Amino acid sequence: xxxxxxxxxxxxxxxxxxxxxxxxxxxxxxxxxxxxxxxxxxxxxxxxxxxxxxxxxxxxxxxxxxxxxxxxxxxxxxxxxxxxxxxxxxxxxxxxxxxxxxxxxxxxxxxxxxxxxxxxxxxxxxxxxxxxxxxxxxxxxxxxxxxxxxxxxxxxxxxxxxxxxx
Numbered sequence: 001x002x003x004x005x006x007x008x009x010x011x012x013x014x015x016x017x018x019x020x021x022x023x024x025x026x027x028x029x030x031x032x033x034x035x036x037x038x039x040x041x042x043x044x045x046x047x048x049x050x051x052x053x054x055x056x057x058x059x060x061x062x063x064x065x066x067x068x069x070x071x072x073x074x075x076x077x078x079x080x081x082x083x084x085x086x087x088x089x090x091x092x093x094x095x096x097x098x099x100x101x102x103x104x105x106x107x108x109x110x111x112x113x114x115x116x117x118x119x120x121x122x123x124x125x126x127x128x129x130x131x132x133x134x135x136x137x138x139x140x141x142x143x144x145x146x147x148x149x150x151x152x153x154x155x156x157x158x159x160x161x162x163x164x165x166x
Contacts, residue, residue, distance in 0.1 A: 080108070081160030084156045086111065089110070090152070110149055123143070
């Protein structure tokens with residue numbers, strides 16, 4: 001009888017510990033929040049701006065002391081993000097921006113080495129491309145089943161946005 005009670009108490013303790021375990025829910029993807037100001041211009045906050053400035057973009061930035069910079073001109077052009085290495089291969093994104101608005105986003109490099117990668121990414125990449133244009137930022141949802149590709153996509157997208165809006 002004591003053995004049954006001890007086994008039952010051990011099982012209950014194990015279940016309680018299992019359900020109290022907190023998993024990590026944070027992502028490493030940085031975001032760019034684009035908002036519209038009253039005069040038709042867009043203000044963009046870039047927490048991790050890149051170091052290069054594209055020659056075909058015309059903008060002026062102002063620092064309001066909070067660390068966020070805002071664009072006061074229109075940005076147009078095609079910008080390529082950094083290739084982000086994931087567990088299954090590199091992901092790289094190219095965006096087209098017209099007058100400060102992302103008009104298209106394309107994954108130009110993504111894991112494609114076997115049938116499984118091809119199957120997953122044939123669905124995930126078009127969804128991520130559409131998400132990026134809809135969100136107008138790198139704050140996009142991950143595609144279920146393509147977590148590594150989604151995180152790499154968001155990081156490369158952020159890199160392209162940093163290049164475009166620096």
